[in-house]
Amino acid sequence: MFSAVAAAREYRFPGGFHPRGCEQAKALTSSAPLTPFAPSDRLILPLSQHIGAPGEPLVAKGDPLAVGQVIASIKAYVSAPVHSSVSGTVIDIAPCMLPSGVAVPSVIVQNDYEDRWDPSITADDSPESRTPARLRERIREGGLVGMGGAAFPTAVKLNVPEGHAVDTLLVNGVECEPYLTCDHRSMLERADELIDGATLTRVILGAKRVIFGIETNKPDAIKSVRDAIQRRNIPECTVAELPVRYPQGGEKQLIYAATGRKVPIGSLPVSIGVVVLNVATTIQVSVTLRTGKPFIERAFTVTGRVREPRNLVVRLGTLVSDLVDACGGLQPDAVKLVLGGPMMGVALSRLQIPVTKGSSGVIALGAEDDIPDESPCIHCGRCTRVCPMKLQTTMIDMYVRKRRYEAAKAAGVMNCIECGACAYVCPAKRQLTQMCRVGKRMVPLLVK
Amino acid sequence: MQSITLRGAAGSWNASPSPHLRDNVTTRGLMRDVCVALLPALACGVYFFGWQALRVVIACAVSAVASEYIYQKLAKKTARVNDLSALVTGLLLACNLPPTAPWWLCAVGGAVAIVLIKQIYGGIGQNFFNPALGARAILMISWATQMTTAMAAQPGVMTGVDTVAIATPLAMKYADASPAPFTITQLFLGNIPGMLGETSKLALLAGFAYLLARRVITWHIPVTFIGTVFILFTIKTGVIYALDASGAAESAQQALYQTLSGGLFLGAIFMATDYVTSPIHPWGKAVMGFGCGLILFVIRAFNPAYPEGCSFAILLMNLLTPLINRVFRPRMFGEQPAKPKEVKGGA
Numbered sequence: 001m002f003s004a005v006a007a008a009r010e011y012r013f014p015g016g017f018h019p020r021g022c023e024q025a026k027a028l029t030s031s032a033p034l035t036p037f038a039p040s041d042r043l044i045l046p047l048s049q050h051i052g053a054p055g056e057p058l059v060a061k062g063d064p065l066a067v068g069q070v071i072a073s074i075k076a077y078v079s080a081p082v083h084s085s086v087s088g089t090v091i092d093i094a095p096c097m098l099p100s101g102v103a104v105p106s107v108i109v110q111n112d113y114e115d116r117w118d119p120s121i122t123a124d125d126s127p128e129s130r131t132p133a134r135l136r137e138r139i140r141e142g143g144l145v146g147m148g149g150a151a152f153p154t155a156v157k158l159n160v161p162e163g164h165a166v167d168t169l170l171v172n173g174v175e176c177e178p179y180l181t182c183d184h185r186s187m188l189e190r191a192d193e194l195i196d197g198a199t200l201t202r203v204i205l206g207a208k209r210v211i212f213g214i215e216t217n218k219p220d221a222i223k224s225v226r227d228a229i230q231r232r233n234i235p236e237c238t239v240a241e242l243p244v245r246y247p248q249g250g251e252k253q254l255i256y257a258a259t260g261r262k263v264p265i266g267s268l269p270v271s272i273g274v275v276v277l278n279v280a281t282t283i284q285v286s287v288t289l290r291t292g293k294p295f296i297e298r299a300f301t302v303t304g305r306v307r308e309p310r311n312l313v314v315r316l317g318t319l320v321s322d323l324v325d326a327c328g329g330l331q332p333d334a335v336k337l338v339l340g341g342p343m344m345g346v347a348l349s350r351l352q353i354p355v356t357k358g359s360s361g362v363i364a365l366g367a368e369d370d371i372p373d374e375s376p377c378i379h380c381g382r383c384t385r386v387c388p389m390k391l392q393t394t395m396i397d398m399y400v401r402k403r404r405y406e407a408a409k410a411a412g413v414m415n416c417i418e419c420g421a422c423a424y425v426c427p428a429k430r431q432l433t434q435m436c437r438v439g440k441r442m443v444p445l446l447v448k
Numbered sequence: 449m450q451s452i453t454l455r456g457a458a459g460s461w462n463a464s465p466s467p468h469l470r471d472n473v474t475t476r477g478l479m480r481d482v483c484v485a486l487l488p489a490l491a492c493g494v495y496f497f498g499w500q501a502l503r504v505v506i507a508c509a510v511s512a513v514a515s516e517y518i519y520q521k522l523a524k525k526t527a528r529v530n531d532l533s534a535l536v537t538g539l540l541l542a543c544n545l546p547p548t549a550p551w552w553l554c555a556v557g558g559a560v561a562i563v564l565i566k567q568i569y570g571g572i573g574q575n576f577f578n579p580a581l582g583a584r585a586i587l588m589i590s591w592a593t594q595m596t597t598a599m600a601a602q603p604g605v606m607t608g609v610d611t612v613a614i615a616t617p618l619a620m621k622y623a624d625a626s627p628a629p630f631t632i633t634q635l636f637l638g639n640i641p642g643m644l645g646e647t648s649k650l651a652l653l654a655g656f657a658y659l660l661a662r663r664v665i666t667w668h669i670p671v672t673f674i675g676t677v678f679i680l681f682t683i684k685t686g687v688i689y690a691l692d693a694s695g696a697a698e699s700a701q702q703a704l705y706q707t708l709s710g711g712l713f714l715g716a717i718f719m720a721t722d723y724v725t726s727p728i729h730p731w732g733k734a735v736m737g738f739g740c741g742l743i744l745f746v747i748r749a750f751n752p753a754y755p756e757g758c759s760f761a762i763l764l765m766n767l768l769t770p771l772i773n774r775v776f777r778p779r780m781f782g783e784q785p786a787k788p789k790e791v792k793g794g795a
Contacts, residue, residue: 014781019469178469252782262782336462347463363468371464375531376573378475381728390778392728412780420467427473428573434465 011260013253015388016245017421019343023217025178028309030218034185034299036313037326039086039111043317044096044354045071046104050145051152052078059107063090066118068294071107074140080153080357081143084109085296085315087116099339099346099353106354109317127289132204135289139204142288143295143357148172148183148249148278149340151358154285157277158204160270166205170258170276171198173214173221174242174249177341180361182299183279185311187214187221190283191228197286198277199234205275210237213258217244246343247419251276253388265415280360301361302327305334314355320362321351334364342369343420375428383422383432389415393422393432400439405446413439475572479532481662485655486539486718492638492648496601497547501644505542507551511558512538519567533572537561540580543645543714544759545587548597557583577766578722581715581759588759598641616641617709618748632701635708646714656717665721668733669740673716674707676741681706684749711758712744719759725766729776736772739765 048054055072059065065084072082088111096106127135140155160166171194175183187194198210214222222239229237240258242248252263254276261272269276277285284295296316300323303309307328314323320339324330337348339362348362383393391412399408416436423433493501516534520527541557549557561583566575575582588595598616617630617640630640638648646652659665681703686696720726720740727736740761747757779785 020471021469256781264784265780265782267782336464336468338466338468342466342468344466345468346466347461347468349461349463365468369468369470370462371468371470372474375475375528376571378478378533378573378723379728380478380723382473384728384778389781390783391780392777394728411777412783415780415782418466424467424469425471425473427471427475427478429470429474431465433467437465 010243011257012243013245013248013256013388014390015386015421016247016253017386017425018244019178019246019424022178022244022246025303025342026181026184026217028179029181029301029303029311030184032181032185032309032311034182034189034311034313037315037318037323039113039315040318040322041111042091042319043086043109043111043315044106044319045082045084045109045317046096046098046106046354046356047072047082048104049082049151049316049356049358050080051150052076052080052156054104055079055082057093057105057107059090059093061090061092064088065090065109066116068118068121068296070294078153078156080145080155081141081294082107083143083294083296084118085317086111087114088112096354098356099348121292121294123291124289127200128203132206135200135204138289138292139285141294142284142292144281144284144288145295145357146278147280147284147298147357147360149344149358149360151356154277154281157275158201160205160275164270165273166270166275167208167273168259168275169198169202169205169207169210170255170274171210171212171279171282172249172251172254172276173212173218173225173279174254175218175279176215176244176246176249177343177345179303179363180301180341181303182301182311182360184218184221186279186283186299187218188224191224192232193283193286194225194279195228195232195234195237196290197282197284198237200289201275201277201282201285202236207275208236210234211258212237212239213242213248213254214239215242215244215248247388247417247421250388250417250419252417265412295357298355298357298360300355300359301363303361303363304338305331305364305366307331316357317354319352319354320348323355324351324362324364330364331366333366335367336365336369338363338365343424344418372429374430377428377430380427382425382427386421386425388419388421389417391416391422391436393436394430396439397430397432397435400435400442403442405439405443408439409443409447414443416440475531475533478664479536481659481664482536482718483532483539485658485662485664486536486543486645488651488654489543489645489648489714490539492651493543493547493644496603496639496647497599497644498602501547503551504545504547504549504554504644505539507554508542508545508558509535509538511555512541512562513558515559515562516567519563520571523567525571528572531572534562537566537579540578540645540718541583543718544580544584544643544711546595546597546599547644548599549594549644553587553591553594557587560586573724575724576770577763578719578725581719581763581766584759585763600641601639601647603639617705632704632708635705643711643714646711649708649713652713652717659717659721666730666733668730669721669726669737670716672734672737673720673740673744674712676738677712677744678703678707680741680745681749684745706748710748715744715758715762716740720762720765725769727769727772727776729773729778732769732772732776735776736765736769739768 053076059071069084070081074081091110092108095103097103136155144154145151300314338345396411396413420433513534517529561579565579565582569575636649685699685702743761744757
């Protein structure tokens with residue numbers, strides 16, 4: 001009944017499209033169950049895996065480590081601690097180059113395979129009876145950050161600022177990127193923890209309702225979540241079945257599609273009473289609040305041109321190369337490696353990089369996905385039609401290339417969500433999204 | 449390829465900014481679609497006017513493509529003949545020339561379109577006039593006689609040597625007033641005098657359907673353009689004729705005659721929809737279509753000395769396109785309406 005009411009009106013966010021081959025790409029792993037991956041010999045734990053202030057190392061070379069032990073402190077408010085994901089010894093603390101191109105101080109751990117947990121980790125029998133502030137503190141200590149990619153500290157997101165009231169928790173199960181299926185599998189296999197985490201989060205926020213946003217290309221996930229809601233009989237939870245359209249997983253797009261509310265330019269979702277959490281993050285909330293275990297592992301899709309595409313549950317810090325090896329290695333025709341989804345992910349120069357809190361998968365692409373040369377803009381307007389923020393990216397592209405950053409700012413470059421839709425549809429194959437990214441970095445530096 | 453190669457410890461991998469997936473649509477593919485969409489109109493031109501029409505098509509296409517190639521070579525620019533945009537210009541130019549046009553006129557037209565109107569402003573995407581229409585205007589001014597020689601349609605007669613000088617339906621209409629010298633069916637099928645590719649509305653509509661199906665263009669400009677012309681002529685003729693029901697039918701008939709005559713369909717479907725010289729925003733496109741229709745109406749209705757106004761209507765609106773693009777900036781998702789700073793635009 002509830003869902004019938006929720007689905008009564010369809011809100012269509014502007015722009016968007018359906019990436020070609022999305023279904024086939026997802027089919028590579030959508031029936032591959034989440035499989036625990038045994039931690040390897042050596043792990044690399046970057047001390048900054050989130051948006052916000054970096055952490056300071058709390059351990060030194062040679063120190064013993066337990067699973068779940070805090071290895072990076074948090075002093076700043078917008079920050080998250082990092083925990084050891086295995087037991088063992090600190091081999092070294094050295095900078096590690098992350099795919100973003102930034103070298104981050106990292107703790108390199110030798111695994112002793114004893115899986116010895118930090119004794120300070122304690123389970124909680126009834127998190128329901130704790131105060132929201134206490135639960136937020138547990139989430140903060142657990143090092144939770146958004147697992148959908150942005151890696152914003154969850155405890156900060158759940159602390160509703162003075163003067164705002166949140167009535168809706170929106171759980172993002174859209175996973176609109178082609179290839180990635182780890183959220184899809186989590187909704188199938190961990191629906192009870194998902195509902196539990198959502199319910200606990202709803203209490204923390206003081207929200208009235210929870211909406212699970214799931215696209216109709218995952219009917220089994222919709223059913224799984226609905227069944228779990230029914231089993232636990234939680235009338236506050238509903239599932240919004242959303243028509244398939246990229247980038248529905250974008251926060252502002254999802255909020256509009258599921259609730260009909262628009263986030264005003266320059267504001268946060270909380271200003272219209274909504275908080276959005278990714279499926280994986282919501283499950284982690286349940287795990288951390290009930291068992292006390294911090295965020296040390298996550299679901300991770302290894303797919304594309306690997307011999308056996310799989311969904312793995314991996315300890316943070318595991319090298320992507322170990323995961324690719326566990327999937328039978330790369331196919332010989334793989335020419336490009338992407339960390340994250342093919343629309344927004346980052347191309348890798350090597351596989352010896354650690355899985356961090358925000359990474360959801362690795363995709364090996366073949367030569368057929370090589371990007372053709374750029375040619376001049378023919379003003380066809382496709383980028384404008386497809387932009388979910390209704391920007392004229394071809395104008396921004398021109399302004400940024402001519403270094404007219406004030407004009408780029410006036411054209412709204414700071415509101416670009418970098419979803420890649422404009423560059424995807426461009427017949428001239430222009431790097432529109434990249435130019436928006438350049439603009440977003442340069443405008444704050446150069447425009448008053 | 450845009451990607452650079454990064455060398456890692458265990459091999460080298462391609463790298464480029466995201467997105468790592470791209471649509472199959474290319475500039476070349478879009479231009480190819482326009483060429484395909486023009487085929488029915490070109491075929492009708494050859495069918496009605498004989499082999500000499502084919503000669504015009506080939507001369508224009510060769511001249512345009514060769515001009516593009518030679519200019520880019522001489523100017524040491526990236527060779528982009530493969531994007532087929534010069535071929536589109538050549539074919540569109542042919543559609544806008546009389547089937548009797550001598551080969552040198554075609555050659556000059558192709559060169560003018562590509563070099564003078566497209567390349568010296570920076571090549572594809574940078575011109576502010578539709579190249580084919582700009583060239584047609586220059587030819588019209590320079591060689592008025594050759595450009596206004598119409599010939600009677602001779603369906604299926606492929607000799608094409610005995611040119612019959614004849615006035616176009618619009619010119620005849622001004623000369624004799626009513627009754628109309630051609631039936632609506634003739635105007636629709638295209639066995640009438642006129643420019644090479646403009647006579648068969650049926651063929652042009654087939655091309656329009658193809659362009660819509662392939663999502664090359666949207667309906668906005670052609671529909672508003674043709675619709676505006678039809679409505680304005682209905683009003684004009686209606687004022688004169690419609691005192692009763694049969695008068696109303698008569699006025700509609702007159703308006704339909706105007707709508708199906710001259711270069712309106714060719715212009716509305718293939719010329720005014722040129723990406724570079726038409727607005728991007730749907731409302732901007734509507735303004736373009738309305739403006740074209742209004743100017744065409746004014747030229748046709750109030751300037752009997754110059755019955756065919758389509759190309760000039762479009763050229764004038766081409767000039768207004770940057771302004772229209774500035775006015776119709778889409779409001780960003782979540783942008784608050786009516787901010788006083790709004791008018792600043794793109795600076």
